[in-house]
Amino acid sequence: MAFRAVKGMNDILPDEVQRWQQVEAVFRETVRLYGYSEVRTPIVEPTSLFVRSIGENTDVVDKEMYTFERHDDSLTLRPEGTAGAVRAYVERTVYAKEPVSRWYYLGPMFRAERPQRGRYRQFYQAGCEVYGDKGPNSDAEMISMLVGFFHQLGIDGLEVMINSLGGTDTRKRYHEALKEYFRPHAESLSAHAQGRLEVNPLRILDSKDPKDQEISRGAPSILNVMDAPDREHFEALCSNLQALGTPFRIDGRLVRGLDYYTRTLFEISSTAGELGTQNALVGGGRYDNLVHELGGPQVPAIGFALGIERLLLAIAQQPVSASPVCFFAPLGNPAAQRSLILARDLRQQGFVAEVDGRGGSLKSLLRRADAIGARCAVVIGDSELANDSAILKDLTRHTQESVTLSALSDAIRKLLTESNTLSPGELI
Ligand code: HAM
Secondary structure (H helix, E strand, C coil): CCCCCCCCCCCCCHHHHHHHHHHHHHHHHHHHHCCCEECCCCCEEEHHHHHHHHCCCCHHHHHHCEEEEECCEEEEECCCCHHHHHHHHHHCCHHHCCCCEEEEEEEEEECCCCCECCECCEEEEEEEEEECCCCCHHHHHHHHHHHHHHHHCCCCCEEEEEEECCCHHHHHHHHHHHHHHHHHHHHHCCHHHHHHHCCCCHHHHCCCCHHHHHHHCCCCCHHHCCCHHHHHHHHHHHHHHHHCCCCCEECCCCCCCCCCCEEEEEEEEECCCCCCCCCEEEEEEECCCHHHHCCCCCCCEEEEEEEHHHHHHHCCCCCCCCCCEEEEEECCHHHHHHHHHHHHHHHHCCCEEEECCCCCCHHHHHHHHHHCCCCEEEEECHHHHHCCEEEEEECCCCEEEEEEHHHHHHHHHHHHCCCCCCCCCCCC
């Protein structure tokens, strides 16, 4: 019986993993320069953690969680990384040890959404969370870091959208303003939106139903009901972004699908590459009350997560350079043993080496070297062994030379580090 992967969950085979590792490496390096350290939290958390933080009446909690019972506990595969990070931050009393924490994470998330290009049931996020900094400078710095990161990967067609949800008071006033606006339209709203009207009218702004979207277009903007401190925060964010040269657009109806946000909200999308309608690369925002709501002190926080699959779709057109490979083609057992030693020495210098393990004629060995895209091949037969030499073939230029074994590693190194190839350890 043949098995298939679960719908919406993808295998990432070795030839694709290389591109993943490259963008992950650029991400790690970018955030390192901004002082972030990696955190790793469990993939499974108590269901109530997500209900409490992401919020009831959100699509994620109502429809998309993978929840199961075990030992009388209700557990859920994490649909996002923020809730688990805050849980760890509070549980380990990190706030008592350092005034500001900058964390990043990379890993799989799970949402039972309808799969399509750029939307999967298991997908990978790279995210950052900052605790203990109330902004707005850190808000602008985070957004501009992301734009720099996308530019470094060659992604263009970027659009940065920002909004503010204000603090508790502003949000309360906005809820009232939205209810007042939507009530006369209640009958034209989708059944789903009607259910949200009195409990969480913000969610109607986020609805994917065309009728709801049409009505939402006339809804009041939160920017009109904001109190003075919230307004100052938002204006300082805009002014910082301008100073940093980061273009952005204000969208007064941007709300995002998770309930924990306060004040700054942002989304970055792109029209690049093979991204389709699912073109939001990043979602993020401030969540100044969540640490407290999950049992910690009042510590402000801000964060974002970006979808790695979508990032790869956005750079789909660009070739990704791989490390050059030296292929050893030994003819016979004594030559094979010698090749194992030579290849090991080469790897110790940081180069990629593969020794043929299948044998066969010289022709078939060289065909294999071509098939794996090797940069050079080392052919060693009995006659070469007899006079301590090898034939070094340049598979790009189609030239070859006889090299003594003592000079071989230098000659290979020279070939592998020539321009148009990458030196070991170098990224994209
Ligand atoms: P989110 O907007 O739900 O935010 O997700 C962030 C990003 O994850 C999206 O912009 C998208 O690139 C990717 N993503 C989300 N769902 C899927 C999916 N089904 N398939 C593929 N990619 C997907 C959060 O998750 C928040 N935790 C972000 C955050 C961190 N806010 C504060 N800190």
